[in-house]
Amino acid sequence: MILKKIKMVNFRNYKLFENKFDESINILTGNNGAGKTSILEAIYILSISKSFRTNSFRKIINNKEDFLQIFGKFRDHKNCDVNVNYTKKEGKKIFFNGSALERNTDLIGKIPVIILSPSDQRITEGPNSLRKNFINQILCQVNEKYLKKLLNYNKLLKRRNSLLKNYRNKNKNKYDLYFESLDEQLATASQYLTQKRKKFIKEFNTRLQENFQKITHLDAKIEMGYKSKMQYDEDNYQNSFLDDMKSIFKSDLDKGYTSKGVHRDKIRIYFNGNNIREVGSQGEHKVSLIALKISEGDFIKEHMQTSLIYLLDDLFSLLDKEHCLKIIKELSDENQVFITTTDLNNIDEEALSSKTYSTFNISGGIS
Ligand SMILES: Nc1ncnc2c1ncn2[C@@H]1O[C@H](COP(=O)(O)OP(=O)(O)OP(=O)(O)O)[C@@H](O)[C@H]1O
Numbered sequence: 001m002i003l004k005k006i007k008m009v010n011f012r013n014y015k016l017f018e019n020k021f022d023e024s025i026n027i028l029t030g031n032n033g034a035g036k037t038s039i040l041e042a043i044y045i046l047s048i049s050k051s052f053r054t055n056s057f058r059k060i061i062n063n064k065e066d067f068l069q070i071f072g073k074f075r076d077h078k079n080c081d082v083n084v085n086y087t088k089k090e091g092k093k094i095f096f097n098g099s100a101l102e103r104n105t106d107l108i109g110k111i112p113v114i115i116l117s118p119s120d121q122r123i124t125e126g127p128n129s130l131r132k133n134f135i136n137q138i139l140c141q142v143n144e145k146y147l148k149k150l151l152n153y154n155k156l157l158k159r160r161n162s163l164l165k166n167y168r169n170k171n172k173n174k175y176d177l178y179f180e181s182l183d184e185q186l187a188t189a190s191q192y193l194t195q196k197r198k199k200f201i202k203e204f205n206t207r208l209q210e211n212f213q214k215i216t217h218l219d220a221k222i223e224m225g226y227k228s229k230m231q232y233d234e235d236n237y238q239n240s241f242l243d244d245m246k247s248i249f250k251s252d253l254d255k256g257y258t259s260k261g262v263h264r265d266k267i268r269i270y271f272n273g274n275n276i277r278e279v280g281s282q283g284e285h286k287v288s289l290i291a292l293k294i295s296e297g298d299f300i301k302e303h304m305q306t307s308l309i310y311l312l313d314d315l316f317s318l319l320d321k322e323h324c325l326k327i328i329k330e331l332s333d334e335n336q337v338f339i340t341t342t343d344l345n346n347i348d349e350e351a352l353s354s355k356t357y358s359t360f361n362i363s364g365g366i367s
């Protein structure tokens with residue numbers, strides 16, 4: 001997939017931004033605060049429907065305005081248009097090829113985008129939830145059924161938690177048919193999610209090690225680990241799940257939430273066998289993150305059979321110039337790449353000489 005053209009209205013520091021892009025490498029340059037990352041953010045929203053910087057679209061609307069719009073023209077085997085509108089009053093509406101999507105999540109999986117930004121460093125350094133989001137987002141993009149099961153699981157879990165609180169307030173403490181019915185549905189979703197996550201990690205790890213070795217001279221073993229308390233025999237999954245949920249029912253009632261389930265799965269990154277969160281040096285975190293992101297791209301590309309759009313925000317802050325240029329070159333062999341930098345000296349014309357690329361000077365809307 002290739003982004004040919006974008007138009008942003010009232011987006012961050014832009015009143016209006018319109019631009020056509022190169023099919024290969026796009027270098028967005030400009031001072032701090034010029035609006036480079038905002039362009040990547042808009043492209044990301046056209047793919048995932050959400051921002052990677054905030055959960056609140058209100059914060060994205062240009063000062064004092066009350067709506068924003070983003071239009072994107074993409075090309076793959078055929079052309080497609082995405083239009084995201086947001087008003088403070090009516091919220092978000094997304095159109096794909098002119099038709100309104102029923103749910104925002106219907107956009108996911110249509111335009112594969114990989115973002116690498118400095119804040120992603122928290123994937124290796126931060127809490128488990130971020131690594132879980134990382135794998136969920138990959139699986140949701142390539143597998144619509146996974147997305148539906150995950151949404152369903154989260155809905156059921158919310159219902160179970162509010163039922164627990166309700167029973168606790170009414171001093172009811174019997175595991176009854178309401179809970180049994182919810183837990184049966186949770187078991188079905190949980191079995192599917194566990195199985196897909198397990199399979200994904202196995203497949204992903206081969207790529208992760210390969211990519212790690214490609215981008216660094218470090219002689220180390222990198223691996224993603226998956227721990228779930230909900231791994232039972234496939235044949236006996238439903239019964240074992242229900243037994244477990246019954247056994248934790250009383251303590252869940254006291255707590256007012258569901259203490260066991262795939263929402264508690266643990267995803268870790270191991271560096272030479274140790275949890276990278278506990279042992280990783282800054283450099284090791286950086287190269288591991290880049291290897292994770294390139295492997296994410298490889299996985300999505302293989303499953304979706306389309307080229308990707310890579311958004312590399314401030315890549316030069318993660319690695320030395322020579323390594324960055326090598327990565328940009330390699331990624332642009334088969335994908336469209338956007339890269340932001342304040343310093344055009346980072347772009348070594350000789351190193352990129354075999355490639356076509358365009359440079360855009362960004363300064364709050366003027367390209
Ligand atoms: N809702 C908004 N309305 C107006 N301006 C905003 C809004 N949100 C952010 N800004 C401003 O937009 C500008 C552009 O931010 P952006 O992060 O895109 O800059 P950047 O070019 O990536 O800078 P850097 O090189 O420092 O990363 C910043 O000055 C920011 O404070």
Ligand SMILES: [Mg+2]
Binds near residue numbers: 036037038313314340
């Ligand atoms: Mg920026």
